[in-house]
Amino acid sequence: MPYQYRVDALFEWIAKINGPEFGDVLDAGTGAHSLSWLATLKVRSLTAVTVEDWRLGELPSIAPGARIVRGEWTDPALLYGEQFDQVLVDYVIGSVDGHAPYFQYDYLERLKPHCRGAVYLVGLEPPPRDGSLLDQVCRVRDACILLAGHRMYREYPSELVSRWMERSGMKVTDVKRFPNRIGARFINGQLDVAKRKLPLFKDRALAAAMERQVEELRASALAQGDQTWGADYVLAGRV
Numbered sequence: 001m002p003y004q005y006r007v008d009a010l011f012e013w014i015a016k017i018n019g020p021e022f023g024d025v026l027d028a029g030t031g032a033h034s035l036s037w038l039a040t041l042k043v044r045s046l047t048a049v050t051v052e053d054w055r056l057g058e059l060p061s062i063a064p065g066a067r068i069v070r071g072e073w074t075d076p077a078l079l080y081g082e083q084f085d086q087v088l089v090d091y092v093i094g095s096v097d098g099h100a101p102y103f104q105y106d107y108l109e110r111l112k113p114h115c116r117g118a119v120y121l122v123g124l125e126p127p128p129r130d131g132s133l134l135d136q137v138c139r140v141r142d143a144c145i146l147l148a149g150h151r152m153y154r155e156y157p158s159e160l161v162s163r164w165m166e167r168s169g170m171k172v173t174d175v176k177r178f179p180n181r182i183g184a185r186f187i188n189g190q191l192d193v194a195k196r197k198l199p200l201f202k203d204r205a206l207a208a209a210m211e212r213q214v215e216e217l218r219a220s221a222l223a224q225g226d227q228t229w230g231a232d233y234v235l236a237g238r239v
């Protein structure tokens with residue numbers, strides 16, 4: 001059973017400001033969620049890029065008409081000479097550091113020659129450093145990723161990314177923030193990431209202590225119920 005599109009307020013907002021006309025569309029950092037939304041639209045063509053092999057198994061069944069491209073944006077040959085009417089950059093900026101460290105600062109310049117119309121950039125504001133249980137969930141997740149020897153995602157504020165868009169020659173036409181309602185799905189998701197990293201710790205005693213910490217934090221964070229915390233954003237731009 002292929003992944004089904006779960007209605008997403010951010011995508012619905014993009015659909016509203018774009019209107020019904022979609023032409024050649026690029027999903028510049030694809031995944032099941034963004035591709036399942038794009039597959040519901042009437043487009044002329046749909047191209048979707050990822051650098052992660054594990055995604056390639058599930059994506060074709062989600063959007064059978066799409067061209068799925070496995071490529072790295074640091075490679076100048078990727079989509080060389082191709083242009084698109086709508087470019088979706090869905091939670092890509094924050095993830096680039098995990099794949100091509102420091103390239104996020106040049107990423108929008110790299111993307112610009114492929115844009116001939118609208119750019120919709122979806123991102124996550126950096127998590128509030130407020131000492132809350134949800135803040136601790138994010139800190140513990142990141143600590144486990146680092147202790148496993150892996151690279152973390154790094155999120156950037158909408159104001160900064162908006163300036164990057166302008167600097168790369170895109171005109172930002174609309175900005176919308178969406179406060180996040182955080183509950184069990186987020187807490188379990190982030191702490192499960194942390195737990196999967198424990199076998200990679202060199203220090204087994206530290207891994208055991210961290211596992212206890214993860215489960216104590218899970219219980220406390222779940223007990224406080226849903227919270228409004230942090231925000232997503234969409235920056236709409238034009239070339």
Ligand SMILES: C[S@@+](CC[C@H](N)C(=O)[O-])C[C@H]1O[C@@H](n2cnc3c(N)ncnc32)[C@H](O)[C@@H]1O
Pocket residue numbers: 028029030031032033034035049050051052055071072073074090091092095096097099100103
């Ligand atoms: C967090 S995921 C995006 C989530 C996705 N839009 C969804 O709906 O699930 C980031 C995507 O950007 C891609 N990506 C990140 N850095 C990249 C790079 N340097 N080159 C190519 N793709 C990259 C990842 O492979 C992944 O497909």
